[in-house]
Amino acid sequence: MRFQLTEDQKALRNGVRELLARRFGPQQLRAAVDEPGRLDRALWRDLGAAGFFALRLPEAQGGVGLGLPEAVLAFEEAGRTLLPGPLVATHLAAGTVPGAATGEAVVAAVGNGLVEWLEQADAVRGDAAGAVPLRSVDPLTPLHRVSGAAAVDPVAVLLTAAEQLGGATRACELAVQHARTREQFGQPIGAFQAIKHLCAEMLVRTETARAAVYAAAVTADPADVHSARLLADEAAVRGARDCLQVHGGMGFTWEFELHLYLKRAWVRTHRAGAATESEETLAAELLAQPI
Template identity: 65%
Template sequence: MDFQPTQDQRDLRAGVRDLLAGRYGREALRAAADGGACVDRALWRELGEAGFFALRLPEEQGGVGLGMPEAVLVFEEAGRALLPGPLVATHLAAGSVPGAAQGTAVVTAFDLEGPWVTHLGESDAVLGAAAVPAGEAVRPADPLTPLSRVRARDPASAGASEAADAYRDEGALLTAALQLGSALRTLELAVGHAREREQFGQPIGAFQAVKHLCAQMLVRAEVARTALYAAAVTGDPGEVAGAKLLADEAAVRGARDCLQVHGGMGFTWEADVHLHLKRAWVRAEQWRTAARAEEALAAELLGAGLPEAGVE
């Protein structure tokens, strides 16, 4: 079987990359990180018009009618651009929350452990909730992911957690795609810097330690990519859990290694590396944490009736 993306899928990915490059390049990213609004409403509507949120919605309901394999390609590009906002929740809400499919509504979800919600103050709705609950803003790890602590679960938000649970696998898979895009981008940043930065009269990429860091970043990203694409095709819960685990590792460790390649300048606010690392930390806690993913994998393996150790 040929698991390479089709020409239509490659064109779709290229189109989204071009859209984001033109509308959310580095200047827009830095402006948002330095204090601008995290969710660009105009860009959100453009994404809706391009079919980003309605990608998997049936055509008879006004959607594009594609599937999860296409969705992960699109979300991979959003992760590469470090596009902020509750992209996954809004995508999942298409067809059930008015305006979500068109990008005229921003929808968040209870996708974190405990009473935490991202982008609550910027959202028009919460997935599964009758109204947006009250919340208290707290200082986030990622400057582009506002975080709120919901004070009380009132009747309006009683079904929000249940709705998030119903979408857990899909949300985890799309979040893994965002993580993969970020991992691939930090790989590009590390390799680019290793080629340009010189020490002792030669590019630092010529040194074995730097080569190993970049090679390890590439291996982790490609392994995660393979797992992600396979899970997008099969939809198997165990494969989804594995893809999320691998993508989280590729994003977090890739950002750390990228920072290491950059050296002292990698720790500065002006470098983009810390934004990828902080976002990777947040995403690793969304939809399916490492602990939950490991539990799902363990249940899958135990349910498969694996042979005892030492038994062929």
């Protein structure tokens, strides 16, 4: 079965990419890193005005009326640009929390014992009583630990996978760009077999994850969703690490954005539906099948 984007889906993806390039480019990214824990409310409202949070909300309720495949494309672009904030939680609350759909309200959610952006949230889904602040490895994702837990929402798992896919895609792009332009011994480093293999493996992992994420968005089957999450997590984490390897010492500098992709990928792997949960879901699915 072939999954090809429609012209409308391509237009949506390009529109989100253009919006984020205009409103959250390199300067805004660096400003966000320099002020950890501060959420740009004006940007949040712009996302709401563009329909980002209301993509799956029915038109009768003031939403865009699209489906899960379109939401996946939007969140993939958000992951590609390292857009900060509790995007998934606010999107899922669009039909229940006043102001969430329009970006007037920021919504956090409890999941896997963690809450992202709790102090900036206007509403919280789940029990965040007794939350304790943590020092997050990702300066763009403030965290609190809570003792409570919440049911795993398959849509949240898939949208997280879409964000991871976006990060993996960008890491692959950065690696290839550097391999083409950086020269050693009179030729681009991409001419060396070791670099070729790293870039090829990144591309294979990314495209495998993309196929799984897009397919899960169509089927919405829990097993497909969790499979996609595992593949996307691997593509994001290993892709960022391999991209660091391609860049060498330059990749480890604070000024270069690559370390942010690795840190964000690490943090996302601990969200609800993380590796252990997804593996257990898939194992249960396999065991339930007749032999």
